Amino acid sequence: xxxxxxxxxxxxxxxxxxxxxxxxxxxxxxxxxxxxxxxxxxxxxxxxxxxxxxxxxxxxxxxxxxxxxxxxxxxxxxxxxxxxxxxxxxxxxxxxxxxxxxxxxxxxxxxxxxxxxxxxxxxxxxxxxxxxxxxxxxxxxxxxxxxxxxxxxxxxxxxxxxxx
Numbered sequence: 001x002x003x004x005x006x007x008x009x010x011x012x013x014x015x016x017x018x019x020x021x022x023x024x025x026x027x028x029x030x031x032x033x034x035x036x037x038x039x040x041x042x043x044x045x046x047x048x049x050x051x052x053x054x055x056x057x058x059x060x061x062x063x064x065x066x067x068x069x070x071x072x073x074x075x076x077x078x079x080x081x082x083x084x085x086x087x088x089x090x091x092x093x094x095x096x097x098x099x100x101x102x103x104x105x106x107x108x109x110x111x112x113x114x115x116x117x118x119x120x121x122x123x124x125x126x127x128x129x130x131x132x133x134x135x136x137x138x139x140x141x142x143x144x145x146x147x148x149x150x151x152x153x154x155x156x157x158x159x160x161x162x163x164x
Contacts, residue, residue, distance in 0.1 A: 110145055
């Protein structure tokens with residue numbers, strides 16, 4: 001856990017809107033190809049995250065985290081939009097602050113990956129190489145969420161009282 005991040009607290013701090021950031025935002029050339037690449041990738045991630053709200057097995061939060069990262073490189077306005085979304089915005093802000101995922105969300109994500117990868121490999125995919133690939137991606141996903149992504153409650157319990 002890095003110590004240079006903002007001290008984690010139980011609640012995410014509200015977005016500071018007191019200053020007029022419109023005047024302080026860097027000016028982007030609207031035709032800069034790298035900016036357009038990041039902007040397009042951000043909107044693609046938002047679209048996938050939006051589909052993930054309705055399609056079981058497709059994660060929403062990770063795509064919104066990716067979208068916020070892409071928008072940070074291309075459009076502060078759209079980055080703020082992602083960060084201010086009612087439910088997902090808090091999760092993205094918590095992830096950025098190093099808080100990771102709540103325990104229930106981790107359990108839900110791991111169960112979803114196991115169920116959908118297991119059903120796909122067991123019943124819906126015929127070619128052996130694709131079965132193996134899906135199973136390996138599922139295992140990597142379970143490993144990453146289970147062991148690499150911090151658990152929010154554990155991070156908060158490790159924070160000393162004077163830091164909160």
